Amino acid sequence: MSDQLMDAGLRSAQDQLRKLLASPAGTGRPGRSALIRAGLLVAVEAIDKVRAHLDDDESDEEHAVYAIVAASVAADLALPEPAVAGAVLELCGDPANDVSAATPAKADPAVVEAVRAWLLRVTVHYTLPKSGPVTRTVQLYYGADETGARSREVRDEISRDDVPEDARERAIRRGIEEATYQIYPRRA
Structure with missing residues (x-):
């Protein structure tokens, strides 16, 4: 898999995760929704770090x-x-x-x-x-x-x-x- 394709995949995943974070909280259990949102935020931040590192x-x-x-x-x-x-x-x-x-x-x-x-x-x-x-x-x-x-x-x-x-x-x-x-x- 080429670096460009992998970077595009990371960017796409990051965009999707940001959309999920911007959407209203789910109707499920409040504690579970907060935990899911926290996990999504960690994933977005990890992708940010990896992409910055790849650009270096x-x-x-x-x-x-x-x-x-x-x-x-x-x-x-x-x-x-x-x-x-x-x-x-x-x-x-x-x-x-x-x-x-x-x-x-x-x-x-x-x-x-x-x-x-x-x-x-x-x-x-x-x-x-x-x-x-x-x-x-x-x-x-x-x-x-x-x-x-x-x-x-x-x-x-x-x-x-x-x-x-x-x-x-x-x-x-x-x-x-x-x-x-x-x-x-x-x-x-």
Whole structure:
């Protein structure tokens, strides 16, 4: 299903929910009607958050990085990628970004603990030369045992538009061609 089709579906559902909220209260039990209206309001607000998040180009890049981490960890731990993706979002996602609160299901606590035990650190490094391709390198440190930790790099060329805004700004204004972010563990 295309992103445009999904966005149109979200917009349509949101419009229908708003129409229901604008209609007069039902003739059923008053407590039940209030509960239904509250549920509809929560659904509308969740769709608002999801649509705003989908419109945010930076969130596309964040989710691309989370997908790289999830695919790598899922393969290492022989777990289903969707379950690991939820755990990665919970562990690495920005707690100030409340779009995750709009997602209906929480990650399986057992999977979160397995990922937490496996991952040691995840960094994302962007190289932004004045000319030429921009490179994103996701580096995972994982699986510490008696022989030490291992690491893996996933390097991709990406569009300058996909680089986080602060890194682009530093490259343009100050000539700083590299930026590194630690996404796990989150820094306080």
